[in-house]
Amino acid sequence: MIWETVIGLEIHAQLATRSKIFSGSATAYGAEPNTQANLVDLGYPGVLPVLNGEAVRMAIRFGVATGSKISRRSIFARKNYFYPDLPKGYQISQYERPVVEDGSLEIVLEDGTRKTIGITRAHLEEDAGKSLHEDFHGLSGIDLNRAGTPLLEIVSEPDMRSAREAIAYLKKIHTLVRYLEICDGNMQEGSFRCDANVSVRPVGQAGFGTRAEIKNVNSFRFVERAINYEVERQIDLLEGGGKVKQETRLYDADKGETRSMRSKEEANDYRYFPDPDLLPLVIDEATIEQVRATMPELPDEKAARLVRDHGLSEYDAGVLTASRELADYYETVVRGLGGQPKLAANWVMGDLAGALNKEALDIAQSRVSADALAGLLARIQDSTISGKIAKEVFEAMWSDGKGADEIIEAKGLRQITDTSAIESAIDDVMAKNPGQLADYRSGKDKLFGFFVGQVMKATGGKANPAQLNDLLKRKLSG
Amino acid sequence: MHTLTVSELAAGLRARKFSSIDLTLHFLGRIERLGPELNAFVTVTADRALADARAADETLARGEGGPLTGVPVAHKDIFCTDGIRTTCSSRMLSSFIAPYDATVVARWRAAGTVLLGKTNMDEFAMGSSNETSFFGPVRNPWDPKRVPGGSSGGSAAAVAACIAPAATGTDTGGSIRQPAALTNLTGIKPTYGRVSRYGMIAFASSLDQAGVLARSAEDAALLLEAMSGFDPNDSTSVDRPVPNYAAELNQPLKGLRVGIIREFFGAGLDPAVENCVRAAIAQLQQEGAVIRDVSLPSLPLSVPTYYVVAPAECSSNLSRFDGVRFGHRCEQPKDLLDLYKRSRGEGFGAEVKRRIMTGTYVLSAGYYDAYYLQAQKCRALIAADFARAFAEVDVVLSPTAPTAAFELGAKTSDPIAMYLNDIYSIAANLAGLPGISIPCGFVDEGGKDLPVGLQLVGPHFGEARLLAVSHQYQQHTDWHERIAPGYA
Amino acid sequence: MSLTRTQVEGIAHLARLEISEAQMPVYVDSLSRIIDFVEQLAAADTAGIEPMAHPLADQVQRLRPDAVSETDQRERFQQNAPSVAAGLYLVPKVIE
Structure with a gap:
């Protein structure tokens, strides 16, 4: 039997507000346990939630960016269950009427095909705290700093x-949430998390198979592995005559497998009902227009512009717009150069990306700034140095933090473009290698490379390559 | 001194007839002497009271302060008080020290009141007789064999016995008005959103509202004004100016349109109670009020509606009491589930557990639509009935409770019988309307005089009118001036 | 009895309340009576009626400015906690 995989994702994006969704506690990551949990976050008796306006505006930004419907009136509900990291015994979330509904996003696959993925809804909710399992003599420790951090839960269609x-x-x-500056996207710190709903069905079957929900996947690589593992598990199960159980499964990155979550085995009855402590969230047209007016250029728009105005390939434009910071870097280089988008693109995606990768740095942590790189590329453009020498200069810039011109001067890397200087170097080489010269002249064309190498060696690599080629050809042929 | 009203005490303080320290010592003495037999207080804050009084006297000596400066008061133990034990009369919170003041507490404090202590109540405000308290039942000063009503029973008993000049209460289904009626007090529950709920331990969030138990409408006006107003910490608090209630007390009764709620004068109403209320209606008519019969046909739905909505909200509100961050924790939990179940099983009393379970059931999968959603629709019907009535009349009138105070233990085995005590008061909470109970006579039960209250309910934010009508009625009657024998 | 003992046990579990063997029949009885009592709502004609979650229909949610207003008060808040260590609230092992 041929099987088809069906996947829907639930993404939790922590919104980049300064304070929590329902309290004035800070949301900064990494504080000492429970030092950023106030009475509201702790669920103390008598305290009440008040909604953070910025979280709402961020949700609207996402809605506008995905062509979604922004609900004029949405409702906060309580999701009731007991868990030590959930201080009130309920999570404030949106259930029946989320703030954002019915949007979509276009993805481009590696083979260039495009596909539209539906976004069912995106709703505001509060994050839970964390349970720490180590070092407490068989007890768990609860840190509620994260409790109450605003989340946007983005639910896709099973597309x-x-x-x-x-x-x-x-x-x-x-990419989108970072462009919108509504989430820092840090998967290690858990500010961007993903649950995957996975099922399989025989190709041609209209209905969906029973799905499993995989939780706790905190990197792109793990999401891919977890899904692939789960698909195989389900197919094996079905082909062996078994049945897939609807359940929550945890991805174990060390073992590379998913396993049933014991704590969630019991059927939950969340008893959702409207939170009486919060009133309906009403969003008027003016607020939406205000958000619309301040929207940044989105990745798709930016990529299209780079193809159209910079003459880049769709692939290059896609790579360069994958993050707003990278795109900004690239555009700063182009501006500094006063053009030459292809040269800039090649360097940003080539040597710069390589150097960043080697040290696992973000573009924001680059040791060579966009302006400095533009300075280097300008020297290629005006033939002060060759592309090959530029690589050497770039390495020096990366390690010393100095500017291109300073390095070129200090190391004397300025390209030799003086015809007579190159000619005298060629003469020298020819004189020192009579045997090779004779062979070349008797038809061994391949030796041309040998002579280029020798002259370059003699000039410290600084001879202008194009000039050298011309002159050498002429001289060798006698 | 203790039989003076708050307005009279304030006048005496300003005229230096006595100091706040004098007053405070006097009331602390009465609490010590008379408090235990009534069981009205859970915690007496003598040191704090004297410190408050000293500060008030200094303020008064400078010629500063407001109408409440130096007046001793008590808070229902549902309000969080910074650094002071706040128990909700539950084992769950029997050693809980609140780290902050409720807005109501902060506002009365800012107004210069002196805190005598925290009053007993039904556990988590769930009860109509003050018999569900972990600290034992409160007794009615008019007859110690009888209940003072609930859930603000400790506040009611304390004010009725003149061991506190006034006290706060909270009212989710009648918990201010019904005890006021049963103890001969004036008790007002304002419009939902008028007083901040911040720091008031939640029972049913869409119904809870703080208010005042006092010995006259004039006192209630002063005290309500001091606790009312917008609070940014409560999303359901309404941003709307607070009227000067005291200044509006003299609106005349002439021409006032009073609707008599037909549905609240039927079966179940004690005829002796009805006689008192009918006499009060005649009195109002004599003073120029226009009496009309009004029908609110959905009101019979109010008790069952309430017993879906309130338990549903309570079941969720009380989930935070899990033995982890505060409150009772069982000994030696063997695992997490055991920690939850035993901490909560031991920490909550029977009625609280009953309501949590009722609420859990009506919200659970498969029952939500039939119970919770249907109740919310019935709630809308009830609110619509009131809206229609207020198009024709200024206030509606009914008895506050179907009977006078009943004996301790009389209804503890039958939850429905207990719930029906609030049959006339619950509808105002469902519709978010202000309601007041005022003394309107006495019935004789086994040789004891037991007070009867009448209830007025007005449109949203109609507190000034309710207080004015009550004050005018109190100008022509002296029921409210009677004090329980032995406490004068 | 509109509720069975099994149902009440299920509710008590969902609400995380330990009910003793002796008390269980009392709860089965009283909860059944309460549910029978509220059952009368079913007879009310609520066709076309919008459910009412809030007593003041015209009020909408107010928005708070995004500002940090809190300082660390962990020590004070943890004075009410039954069991803490290293700033954490301790509970029996959480199994995932």
Whole structure:
């Protein structure tokens, strides 16, 4: 039997507000346990939630960016369950009427095909705290600093048909929320998390198979692995005559497998009902217009512009717009150069990306600034140095933090463009290598490279390559 | 000194007839002598009271302060008081020290009141007789065999016995008005949103509202004004100016349109209670009020509606008491589930557990639509009935409770019988309307005089009118001036 | 009895309340009576009626400015906690 995979994602994006969604506690990551949990976050008796306006505006930004419907009136509900990291015994979330509904996003797969993924809804809710399991003599420790951090839960339609599509969608959302400056996207710190609903069905079957929800996948790579593992598990199960159980499964990154979550095995009855402590959230047209007016250029728009105005390939434009910071870097280089988008693109995606990767740095942590890189590329453009020498200069810039001109001067890397200087170097080489010269002249064309190498060696690599080529050809042929 | 009203005490303080320290010592003495037999207080804050009084006297000596400066008061133990034990009369919170003041507490404090202590109540405000308290039942000063009503029973008993000049209460289904009626007090529950709920331990969030138990409408006006107003810490608090209630007390009764709620004069109403209320209606008519019969046909739905909505909200509100961050924790929990179940099982009393379970059931999968959603629709019907009535009349009138105070233990085994005590008061909470109970006579039960209250309910934010009508009625009657024998 | 003992046990579990063997029949009885009592709501004609979650229909949610207003008060808040260590609230092991 041929099986088809069906995937829907639930993404939790922590909103980049300064304070929590219902209290004035800070949201900064990494504070000492429970030092950023006030009475509201702790669920103390008598305290009440008051909604953070910025969280609402961020949700609207996301809605506008995904062409979604912004609900004029949405409702906060309580999701009731007991868990030590959930101080009130309920999570304030949106259930029946979320703030954002019915949007979509286009993904581009590696083969260039495009596909639209539906966004069912995005709703505001509060994050829970954390349970720490180590070092307390068989007890767990509860840190509620994260409790009450605003989350936007983005729920997709079950539109994805492979782990690759799921990753493309996940990356697209990841890019988008950072462009919108509503989430820092840090997966290690848990500010961008993903649960995957995975099922399989025989190709051609209209209805969906029973799905499993995979939780706790905190990197793109793990999402892909977890989905692929789960798809195989389900197919094996079904082909062996078994049945898939609807359940929550945890991805174990060390073992590379998913396993049933014991704590969630028991059927939950969340008893959702409207939170009487919060009134209906009403969003008027003016607020939406205000958000619309301050929207940044979105990744798709930016990529299209780079193809149109910079003459870049769609692939290059896609790579360069994958993050707003990278795109900004690239555009700063182009501006500094006064053009030459292809040269800039090649360097940003080539040597710069390589150097960043080697040290696992973000573009924001680059040791060579966009202006400095533009300075280097300007020297290629005006033939002060060759592309090859530029690589050497770039390495020096990366390690010393100095500017291109300073390095070129200090190391004397300025290109030799003086014809007579190059000619005398060629003469020298020819004189020192009579045997090779004779062979060349008797038809061994391949030796041309040998002579180029020797002259370059003699000039410290500084001879202008094009000039050298011309002159050498002429001289060798006698 | 203790039989003086708050307005009279304020005048005496300003005229230096006595100091706040004098007053405070006097009331602390009465609490010590008379408090235990009534069981009205859970915690007496003598040191704090004397410190408050000293500060008030200094303020008064400078010629400063407001109408409440130096007046001793008590808070229902549902309000969080910074640094002071706040128990909700529950084992769950029997050693809980609140780290902050409720807005109501902060406002009365800012007004210069002196805190005598925290009053006993039904556990988590769930009860109509003050018999569900972990600290034992409160007794009615008019007859110690009888209940003072609930859930603000400790506040009612304390004010009725003149061991506190006035006290706060909270009212989710009648918990201010019904005890006021049963103890001969004036008790007002304002419009939902008029007084901040911040720091008031929640029972049913969409129904809870703080208010005042006092010995006259004039006192209630002063005290309500001091606790009312917008609070940014409560999303349901309404941003609307607070009227000067005291200044509006003299609106005449002439021409006032009073609707008599037909549905609240039927079966179940004690005829002796009805006689008192009918006499009060005649009195109002004599003073120029226009009496009309009004029908609110959905009102019979109010008790069952309430017993879905209130338990549903309570079941969720009380989930935070889990033995982890505060409150009772069982000994030696063997695992997490055991920690939850035993901490909560031991920490909550029977009625609280009953309501949590009722609420859990009506919200659970498969029952939500039939119970919770249907109750919310019935709530809308009830609110619409009131809105229609207020198009024709200024206030509606009914008895506050169907009977006078009943004996301790009389209804503890039958939850429905207990719930029906609030049959006339619950509807105002469902519709978010202001209601007041004022003394309107006495019935004789086994040789004892037991007070009867009448209830007035007005449109949203109609507190000034309710207080004015009550004050005018109190100008022509002296029921409210009678004090329980032995406490004068 | 509109509720069975099994149902009441299920509710008590969902609400995380330990009910003793002796008390269970009392709860089965009283909860059944309460549910029978509220059952009368079913007879009310509520066709076309919008459910009312809030007593003041015209009020809407107010928005708070995004500002940090709190300082660390962990020590004070943890004075009410039954069991803490290293700033954490301790509970029996959480199993995931």
